[in-house]
Amino acid sequence: MYASGQDHTMLVQAHDSVFAQSEKNEGKAEGKFNAGEMIMEHVVDNHEWHVAEIGSLHLTIPLPIILLYDGKLYTFCSSRFHNETHSYDGFKLESEGPHKGKIVRVEENGSAVYDFSITKIVFAILLSSFLLILIFVSVARAYTRNRNKAPSGLQSMLEPLIIFIRDDIAKSSIGEKKYEKFMPFLLTIFFFIFFNNLFGLIPFFPGGANVTGNIAVTLVMAVFTFIITTINGNKHYWVDIINTPGVPWWLKFPVPLMPVVEIIGIITKPFVLMIRLFANITAGHIIVLGFISLIFIFGEMNAAIGYGVSVFSVAFMIFMNLLELLVAFIQAYVFTLLSALYFGLATIEPEHH
Amino acid sequence: MELITPGLGLIFWMTLAFLFLLFILGKFAWAPILLMLKERETSIHEALNSANQAREEMKQLKFSNEQLLQDAKNERDALLNDARKVRDRIIEEARIKAGEEASRIVEGAKASINNEKMAAMTELKNQIAESSLTLAKFILKRELSDPKKQEEYVQELLKEFKLN
Numbered sequence: 001m002y003a004s005g006q007d008h009t010m011l012v013q014a015h016d017s018v019f020a021q022s023e024k025n026e027g028k029a030e031g032k033f034n035a036g037e038m039i040m041e042h043v044v045d046n047h048e049w050h051v052a053e054i055g056s057l058h059l060t061i062p063l064p065i066i067l068l069y070d071g072k073l074y075t076f077c078s079s080r081f082h083n084e085t086h087s088y089d090g091f092k093l094e095s096e097g098p099h100k101g102k103i104v105r106v107e108e109n110g111s112a113v114y115d116f117s118i119t120k121i122v123f124a125i126l127l128s129s130f131l132l133i134l135i136f137v138s139v140a141r142a143y144t145r146n147r148n149k150a151p152s153g154l155q156s157m158l159e160p161l162i163i164f165i166r167d168d169i170a171k172s173s174i175g176e177k178k179y180e181k182f183m184p185f186l187l188t189i190f191f192f193i194f195f196n197n198l199f200g201l202i203p204f205f206p207g208g209a210n211v212t213g214n215i216a217v218t219l220v221m222a223v224f225t226f227i228i229t230t231i232n233g234n235k236h237y238w239v240d241i242i243n244t245p246g247v248p249w250w251l252k253f254p255v256p257l258m259p260v261v262e263i264i265g266i267i268t269k270p271f272v273l274m275i276r277l278f279a280n281i282t283a284g285h286i287i288v289l290g291f292i293s294l295i296f297i298f299g300e301m302n303a304a305i306g307y308g309v310s311v312f313s314v315a316f317m318i319f320m321n322l323l324e325l326l327v328a329f330i331q332a333y334v335f336t337l338l339s340a341l342y343f344g345l346a347t348i349e350p351e352h353h
Numbered sequence: 354m355e356l357i358t359p360g361l362g363l364i365f366w367m368t369l370a371f372l373f374l375l376f377i378l379g380k381f382a383w384a385p386i387l388l389m390l391k392e393r394e395t396s397i398h399e400a401l402n403s404a405n406q407a408r409e410e411m412k413q414l415k416f417s418n419e420q421l422l423q424d425a426k427n428e429r430d431a432l433l434n435d436a437r438k439v440r441d442r443i444i445e446e447a448r449i450k451a452g453e454e455a456s457r458i459v460e461g462a463k464a465s466i467n468n469e470k471m472a473a474m475t476e477l478k479n480q481i482a483e484s485s486l487t488l489a490k491f492i493l494k495r496e497l498s499d500p501k502k503q504e505e506y507v508q509e510l511l512k513e514f515k516l517n
Contacts, residue, residue: 044356045363066362116362125367129374136382143389148396162386183387184379192374216359220367282356 033300035293043210043285046101046120047078047093051205061205063123067091067103068114078117121217124209128196136191165190165336173340174347182343185228189221190336197281197328201321212331213281215274222274225339230266233346241266269342273335280331284324291317484514 049061062079069091080088086095091113092106103115118126135154142155151159170179170186196211211217241262243252251258291313299306488510492503 040356045360114361116365118366119360119363121363122366122370125370129370132374133377133382136378136386140382140385143386147389148393159390163390166387166390180387184375184383187383188371188375188378192371214359214363215357216363217367219359220364220371224371 033293033296035290035297038293039286039289042208042289043213043282044101045214047081047103047117049120049123049205049209061123063120064118065091065103066116066118068116069105070109070111120209121211121214124196124199124206124211125217127206128192128199128211132191132195161190162187169333169337169340173337173344175344178347181232182228182340185224186336186340189224189339190332193221193277193335194328194332197332198325200281200285201324201328210282210285212277213285215278218274218278221277221335222270225273225342226266226270228339229269229342229346232343234349236348236350237346269338273338277331277335280327284320284327288317288320288324291320488514 047065048063051059051061053059060079062077065074065076065078065080067074074089074091076088081093086093087106090106091103094100094102094104103113103117105111105113135158139155139158142151142153146152146155150156165187166179166183169190170183173179174182193212196217199207200210200212202208242259244258244262247258295306295310295313298309491510492507
């Protein structure tokens with residue numbers, strides 16, 4: 001992914017290729033604007049944070065590389081890869097091919113390189129976690145200070161959301177009796193997703209990292225939901241899975257078809273949570289980036305067409321961004337609501353007929 | 354870095370960060386926030402309840418006050434009525450009594466006047482009779498021969514005799 005001459009913030013790079021006809025081709029001839037490559041670069045993770053590119057000056061924040069190889073820990077700065085061979089200390093940052101952006105050993109001896117680097121997304125997660133802690137701990141202070149008084153400031157902005165999660169998500173899905181246990185998780189997951197969704201919409205540093213559109217991030221959150229559902233599942237929950245009520249016996253007895261389906265269902269529920277959030281956010285980013293790409297694709301044909309198309313592209317981008325604002329909230333809401341529903345299903349008491 | 358293959362490092366860091374976030378926010382943010390929200394809701398609920406109760410009590414109090422006032426008015430009216438009746442009766446009785454007394458006095462006066470009159474008449478009659486007798490005695494004593502002198506004498510006597 002990184003190549004000192006062709007690592008770009010899209011706008012500046014595209015301008016270079018359109019108007020300056022690539023003055024800075026080093027090593028690799030770069031003629032055409034590659035929309036797919038540009039979009040992928042912005043959607044996936046990265047070992048450094050590219051902030052801006054002014055002329056040939058790259059403003060990047062180098063991030064720490066942490067590698068585990070052959071039982072040994074290697075740590076160095078990602079800017080060490082800024083050289084002709086993109087390699088340092090026997091490790092190489094692949095700049096092309098199917099493993100582009102991955103760190104591999106130069107002389108392979110069979111053992112894998114485990115990459116625990118603080119990448120762009122890890123950095124964004126830590127940053128947003130820090131901000132979330134800052135915001136909510138100060139809000140909690142406001143609550144203790146304004147004990148039994150009307151909320152004020154940030155507190156009054158966030159209170160409706162907190163009450164919404166408590167009353168309309170937790171209470172209605174889990175029930176009055178048991179909802180309290182799940183509140184910390186539901187609130188954390190809602191605000192983490194919502195916050196990172198919004199942050200992902202900001203096109204420049206410190207936003208712009210596609211955190212909630214990264215499958216590893218959504219995977220971890222879905223696994224949390226899965227674990228909490230599983231360890232809180234009561235007898236009724238498991239009995240219903242093994243012996244689903246209201247299903248003909250021949251679907252259960254000789255061949256345990258329904259139990260198998262139900263057990264698959266336990267897995268598919270969090271799996272769907274993972275895919276939904278990832279796909280929605282990534283798709284939104286890809287569409288916005290696609291509209292930007294259109295400007296440069298047309299611009300390469302003719303500068304005037306590029307300018308003409310930019311009007312429509314920008315209009316659509318604004319529309320998409322507004323839509324994404326809505327999606328940011330809806331996806332956070334849906335993830336939280338479905339998690340709460342799964343918790344509710346796991347903890348529901350059998351009805352007495 | 355591929356789009357749909359979750360990276361190991363990212364999973365590791367995300368798990369760590371999320372657990373940390375969950376712990377810190379759960380302990381220092383959600384717990385106090387939820388507690389305070391609940392506390393505030395309870396206090397608002399209680400305040401509303403007690404306000405309602407106070408209103409109800411006020412209503413009750415007002416009602417009983419009105420009742421009391423009405424009762425007092427009724428009692429006053431009854432008392433006034435009674436007093437008026439008593440007064441009327443007393444006046445009536447007094448009038449009747451006075452009338453009786455007056456007629457009794459008049460009767461008494463009439464009776465005594467009558468008695469006096471009768472006594473006076475009797476005395477007058479007696480005096481007249483006595484005087485007549487005395488006159489007759491005097492006449493008879495004086496010369497009865499001369500009629501003229503007789504007449505003169507009678508006249509003289511009569512002059513002397515005055516009905517006293």
